[in-house]
Amino acid sequence: MKTNLASPFRVLRALSLLAAAAAAVAPTAVARQVALRDANIPPYGLNKPGRILLARPVVLQDSRLRVAFDRRSGALTRLEDKTTHWLIERRPDLGVSFRLFAPLPHRNYNPVFGLNQHAAEVKKLSDHDIRLRWKNLVSKNGGVLPMTLTSAVTLTNGELTFNATLENDSPLTVDTIDYPYLGDLNPPTRHAPLDMRVMRDGHPDNLWTTEVYPHFSNEHGYWGDFFPLKTREAQQSRFCLIQSPDEGLYVEMDAPQAPYRMQYTFELRPGVISSVNNRVPEEDDISGIPVHLEFRTCHFIFLKPHSTVKLAPIVVRCYRGDGRAGVEIYKQWRSTPAR
Numbered sequence: 001m002k003t004n005l006a007s008p009f010r011v012l013r014a015l016s017l018l019a020a021a022a023a024a025v026a027p028t029a030v031a032r033q034v035a036l037r038d039a040n041i042p043p044y045g046l047n048k049p050g051r052i053l054l055a056r057p058v059v060l061q062d063s064r065l066r067v068a069f070d071r072r073s074g075a076l077t078r079l080e081d082k083t084t085h086w087l088i089e090r091r092p093d094l095g096v097s098f099r100l101f102a103p104l105p106h107r108n109y110n111p112v113f114g115l116n117q118h119a120a121e122v123k124k125l126s127d128h129d130i131r132l133r134w135k136n137l138v139s140k141n142g143g144v145l146p147m148t149l150t151s152a153v154t155l156t157n158g159e160l161t162f163n164a165t166l167e168n169d170s171p172l173t174v175d176t177i178d179y180p181y182l183g184d185l186n187p188p189t190r191h192a193p194l195d196m197r198v199m200r201d202g203h204p205d206n207l208w209t210t211e212v213y214p215h216f217s218n219e220h221g222y223w224g225d226f227f228p229l230k231t232r233e234a235q236q237s238r239f240c241l242i243q244s245p246d247e248g249l250y251v252e253m254d255a256p257q258a259p260y261r262m263q264y265t266f267e268l269r270p271g272v273i274s275s276v277n278n279r280v281p282e283e284d285d286i287s288g289i290p291v292h293l294e295f296r297t298c299h300f301i302f303l304k305p306h307s308t309v310k311l312a313p314i315v316v317r318c319y320r321g322d323g324r325a326g327v328e329i330y331k332q333w334r335s336t337p338a339r
Contacts, residue, residue: 054092058122060130064158065318073097074119074132076180081318084247086188088318091284094292096183097132098149102139102172110141110172114181120148129154145170151179158318161254164311166303174303178265178296180314185242185266185293187213190282192244196230196266197323198237204327207241208232213293216268217278227269228278234262234297241326242295247318250326251297252333254313261300262312268293 055071057078068078070092077095079088089095097114104110114134121133132151136144146169154161162180187194194213200206210230211217218228232240234253242249253262270289273279281291303309319325 057092058124058130060124060128060153060155060160062128062155062158065155065160067153067155067160068092069122069130069132069153070095070097070119071122072118073115074117074122074134075114076182079182079316081247083318084188084320086247086318087186088249089182089184090186091184091290091292094184094290096181096294096296097134098177098179098181099296100137100149100166100177101175102142102145102147102170103175104142104172107141110139112137112139112145112147128156142172145172147174149177149179160316162314162316165308166301166311167308168303169306171305173305174301176298176300177311178298179311180316181294181296183292183294185295188244188247195241195243196232196264197241197243197326198232198239198264201236204330207323207327208237209243209323212242212266212268214280214282215278216266216272216280216293218275227267228271229268230266231263231298234258234264237264239326239330240264241323243323243326245322247320248323248326250315250317250319250329251295252315252330253297254315254333259312260302263298263300265296265298266293267296 054077057068058071059066059068061067061082064081064083066078066080066082067076069075070077075095075097076089077092080086081088097117099114100112102110102112116138117134119132120135121131123131125131130153132153134149137147139145148167149164151162151164164179166174166177168174193211195209195211197207197209200208212230216228220229235258239250239252242251251264268280269292273281283291285291297314299311301309301311317329319329
């Protein structure tokens with residue numbers, strides 16, 4: 001009988017090619033881990049459950065809304081629609097206060113993470129007002145920076161308003177600041193979908209709808225981004241609706257004229273199950289890595305050294321109904337004389 005020796009050699013050849021491919025990929029994986037470490041962005045995101053020692057929260061609430069801030073860090077740790085029991089910000093250990101970027105002369109990447117700061121003040125002034133203050137901010141690569149961020153948070157009839165001021169006494173320019181910041185945006189139920197809706201070219205009756213849960217596609221490519229990301233411009237839409245089938249969250253830049261560029265930003269951490277269907281993991285964590293959707297308003301302030309800026313106020317409120325109910329809030333806002 002004639003023996004075919006070609007098959008064993010083909011198998012050995014295939015195995016050697018696989019081994020070479022694995023060796024080629026390994027340095028890339030190592031390089032990515034080094035990049036994440038240097039960027040102060042661990043693979044699980046900015047926080048890990050139990051990493052931040054939470055203090056007793058400072059709470060504002062009325063008949064419609066409940067919001068809580070960590071007394072030590074100033075992070076927003078809870079946001080709840082009391083009328084429907086929607087836990088919008090659910091897990092306190094994933095709460096975030098703010099983030100800003102202040103490039104150095106010799107290195108562009110110099111973030112200031114709110115989670116690395118100890119709040120100088122988290123004070124409840126009344127049943128409707130809280131004042132938050134962070135001073136001498138610790139940056140990633142530039143040491144302690146003489147900057148002060150102060151925020152007045154007000155809750156009135158279910159409407160939550162963030163009025164913040166940044167004092168920059170450093171020699172650096174502050175390019176952007178993310179505030180306010182939801183570190184754990186959740187749908188009303190595990191199986192309820194979430195969309196973001198913004199105006200097309202400033203027309204409130206023509207909304208641009210994009211799904212963010214349970215599918216989340218990355219719109220910014222893979223370069224320069226560690227996690228799937230979506231952004232929308234506030235110049236084209238003064239409001240952003242985070243919409244589920246029967247209720248939603250209304251987020252608005254409360255200014256007659258946009259003082260600078262601002263974006264509504266959604267970021268999914270650590271990523272999707274598959275890039276084929278962009279499915280978001282349903283579990284709270286995968287192998288100890290928390291799964292969470294972030295939402296923040298990014299202000300492109302380009303604040304010069306030794307100057308101060310008052311950020312555009314951000315208004316947050318809940319509503320019942322579909323997107324038309326959210327648009328109606330904007331129409332009422334626009335009809336007021338000050339606007």
